[in-house]
Every structure is written in C-alpha cells, then in structure tokens.
Amino acid sequence: xxxxxxxxxxxxxxxxxLRLSCAASGLTYTYTKxxxxxxxxxxxxxxxxxxxxxxxxxxxxADSVKGRFTISKDFGKNTLYLQMNSLKxxxxxxxxxxxxxxxxxxxxxxxxxNYWGQGTxxxxxx
Numbered sequence: 466x467x468x469x470x471x472x473x474x475x476x477x478x479x480x481x482x483l484r485l486s487c488a489a490s491g492l493t494y495t496y497t498k499x500x501x502x503x504x505x506x507x508x509x510x511x512x513x514x515x516x517x518x519x520x521x522x523x524x525x526x527a528d529s530v531k532g533r534f535t536i537s538k539d540f541g542k543n544t545l546y547l548q549m550n551s552l553k554x555x556x557x558x559x560x561x562x563x564x565x566x567x568x569x570x571x572x573x574x575x576x577x578x579n580y581w582g583q584g585t586x587x588x589x590x591x
Contacts, residue, residue: 467491474585487562
C-alpha cells in the first residue's frame with residue numbers, strides 16, 4: 466500500500482523558513498523514478514502546484530515560489546523535501562505531497578498525481 470506522510474509544517478513569521486518532508490512507503494525501490502510534487506491549498510482557493518521533480522531530478526516551480534523554494538529528494542531515505550525560505554503570508558496553506566507513479570516526467574502544465582499525502586499546515590504571519 467502506498468503511503469505519503471508529510472511533516473515539518475508549522476507557524477512562522479514572514480521572512481522565515483521551513484522545511485517540509487514527505488516520507489514515501491510502498492513505492493520504495495522505484496519511487497525515485499516517479500514524478501513527485503508538492504501542492505498547496507489555501508482557504509477559499511483552488512489547489513495549486515508548487516514544485517515538482519521528475520525521475521531524472523529535473524525540477525519545476527510555480528512562478529510565485531521561484532527563487533525561494535527548493536524541491537529535492539533523498540534516495541536513501543525515500544523522502545521528498547521542500548525547503549521554503551523568505552516565506553510570505555501568501556504562502557499560508559495546507560501543503561500536500563503527491564506522486565504520479567505512472568510518469569517519469571511530470572505532466573504539464575500541472576502534475577496529475579495518483580497518490581496524495583494527508584497534508585501539513587503552513588502558516589506565515591506578517
């Protein structure tokens with residue numbers, strides 16, 4: 466059974482940093498060959514893609530987070546990360562880890578995951 470479990474969310478002041486983690490199980494050996502992504506959803510807004518990383522390690526970012534967020538994966542720990550720096554109040558949202566086990570390269574314009582985590586809340590105060 467595939468499981469994606471996020472952690473690392475919390476409350477921070479504007480300008481601060483957080484690192485989100487996503488532990489993947491069930492995908493184990495081949496998880497690194499999948500498209501993995503982070504999405505977020507703020508209250509009253511649609512879910513949006515934040516960053517994604519393909520099987521070859523190539524990455525893509527939403528314009529709103531370019532230069533501030535970095536997506537990466539640790540092959541040995543089967544863990545996906547999202548390093549978030551220079552956080553803004555507009556970054557406040559529930560953040561979700563996701564995987565598309567059917568794709569090596571992420572779909573464009575937005576990945577189409579078939580597995581989702583339960584989410585971790587990020588709150589940025591001004």
